Amino acid sequence: MLPEGQRRLRLRFTKEGKIRFTSHRDVARMWERALRRSRLPLAYSQGFSPHPLVSFGLALPTGCESRGEYLDMRLEEAGPGEIPLPDLPAALSLLLPDGITVEAAALIGEAEGSLQQEVASCDWELEVLGVRDEELQERVEKMLAAPMLTVRRERKGRQTEDDIRPAIRTLSLTSTKGHLRAELATHPRGVRPGDLVTALGTPAVPGRACRTHQWIERDGARFEPLVVGAFGTDGDATQHARRAFPHVRDGNQPQPGGSPPGADGGPRQL
């Protein structure tokens, strides 16, 4: 249960351009500073060295861009002068470095799971250098046909071998030369976009990579933790989510997110 008066706020933001070379921890620090400057009434943990109750979603590998990053935080009761929710994305964006833009903010219910647990897969746009499109197409087909794809990678300083094939849900070329679109599962073990491209075989080398969407799956439906442009309270978020996801039945837990009235609420076209 949320302590008396506390609220849960979810934000969606981008990480694009030069700032892609900062780490997940770096981004966490930028947020902590920006939130302190925003004077939002952050809730703090109890104990000897209290820290703000902010939790970040899936780590984005250093060097990758994203158009769909999330963070959840707990706020104390709203005080006078608090930035209204609809103004929050723009206000926070001003306090964040170039390349980080807040695109949605919504209060979510306590029942909502954590981003780490809930996000089942991510969409990626991957640039592949070193091979022409026809060759790339062949390799993608071969990869999808393979029952197993073992890659060697370093984890916590040790060399490991992992089968990444189960994590590849979809993989296809886009209309842009040398670009792939992939949906990659996050459980039980994620696959790094760079590892995927390397697994295509030499001379294919990873170029830029961008996470475009994160997906939550529930009751056979797939939806984003928060849709671009969403803002509002629990109630209207549910309403918008219903419009966006009509197959979600009444009586279910409220959807965390929604879209501005009139928008189609679906994933943004790339």
Add this chain to the structure above:
Amino acid sequence: METLWPQIERILPTVSKPARYIGGEQGSLLPVHDAGSVAWLLLYPDTYEIGLPNQGLQILYEILNERPDALAERAYAPWVDMEAAMRAAGIPLFSVEQHLPAAAFDVLAFNLSAELVYTNLVNMIDLAGLPLHGVDRGGADALVIAGGHCVYNPEPLADFVDAFVLGDGEEVVGEINEVISDWLRASPPEDRDRGALLRALAGLEGVYVPALYSASYEDGRLVSTVPVGPGVPAEVAKRTISDLADWPYPARPLVPLTEVVHDRLNVEVFRGCTRGCRFCQAGMITRPVRERPAAQVREMVQRGLEWSGHDEVALTSLSSADFSGIEDTVRDIVDDPDHGGRVSVSLPSLRVDAFTVGTAAEIQKVRRTGLTFAPEGGTWRMRRVINKLITEEDLYSAVDAAFSQGWRRVKLYFLIGLPTELDEDVLGIAELGARCVEIGRKYHKGVTVVASVGGFVPKPHTPFQWFGQDTVAELERKVALLRNEARRTRGLTIRWHEPAASVAEGLASRGDRRMGAVIERVWRAGGTFQEWSERFDLSLWEAALDAEGLSVDEICHRDRDGDEALPWDHISAGLHRDFLWGDWQDALASVAVEDCRWTPCYDCGACTGFGLEHVVASPVPPAGGSQGTGQDLSVGDRIPVRLVSRAP
């Protein structure tokens, strides 16, 4: 000039910590490069995470960018992997703001805070595409200048640096800018006379142009460094700003996007120190004491926190607990309702002798930052020699206060290899540490006392400049002695700095002009980042010394006579040579001196020479006495002292 970003972004995925190279910090600027502005590249010759917080560089960055006739960007030393990738891709040294090549700048200005970075300075000049040596540079090449504490012995870098700037940079940087601006406007690049620029710079107070001086040697030993040509001063004295209140900088401190050291708001509360610790170069060369008004400190803290979003502020100086009214200032920050009780304060250099329970309590209200005391010497006799006047009782009551307030871990700083040091002084470190552990056990079961031990390097412009430092073997012997003794106490940990690094630091800080060729050889052999233990290699230095026919014993391990020419004799930090020599003799007789902020003047020269006075808000020393004031200095003089000569 075109930005190099498209080339740089191609290599960044292949290097470690790429965020070091992207810029974009809050507070960083994207100045327009136009013909009317002198373009400065401010360089810190170490990694981004070490260099970014440097306050001197940030102050000059703001002052220059506020001028209509100047602009400034920054550059840091690329780490080894990045340097290799840059060289392979043909990418020169670049600014982090707009990723412009170093060649887009009129001035490369280095901050030198540590001597072991000298090979990095050489490397950065090379990466910039400039001729390595000043004599080979022409009218179209950038001017290379350097400032910071290290330049009080500029001679080891005289080959590479066109002009050194001594002392506080706030005022002189504008004067330098005007000289360069006039020179740039006077003629097109191909007609520019570099000699004219150097002569004009040498006319500025506080600016030393090594090319206008000649060093001579007899029997392999320096005998003089004298000006060549008319109008060049025989001695160059440092610049000193009289009032810190006139310079509330940095006003918009840089907030980095990635992890750096000292990642917090830093507010300088005073400059200078007159405690008179004889080993401390910073204390000697930055006199007199100039306090920032407490109201301005509060304002800078307030604005800085709002600006940066930091939750920690460090009140910086050489001894912040000496700041008049420090307890009120700390309390005001910690209790400010605007910060919601979530801002912590750190005092990077705590005074042991007046560290009160009150201050400890204030600091730990928000969260316990590390607590470090610096007794420096293991026995009272040793501490009188070095004039670090902390009695055992002072230390124990400070440590008692800390443990009673809830700290479980205390760090103590010591030096070994000090003048007149005996084995019992070294063993005294273990004794002090063991007693501190014992005090801690009164309050907690598991306490840790870390004694961190550094090998002493005698620095120019200190009373110990005539002292020959310990050899690597002697330092290693003393460390072993100490570790062995400390093993008897559970909870006492000894940490020590690489003794070999102290010797290289001695070479770089005490050498004369001939050291330039040694530094160049170390660099050519791949010896960059020598201040990083994983990169340091004394054998590179030894080989370079051999090749140049120089000896480490001659430069580092030999006590000097009072009448011997020193490489920095033509450089003045305002201190009379008589004062330094007298203080050296006092040290050998273990005679201590009081802090002159609150006692009669010793005529060191720092105030009188510049027509300055201490700027101190409080006319009386802090409660508990400070550095000799209110102490009985005759206590405990047990050992007759003579300077022991050192076997090579």
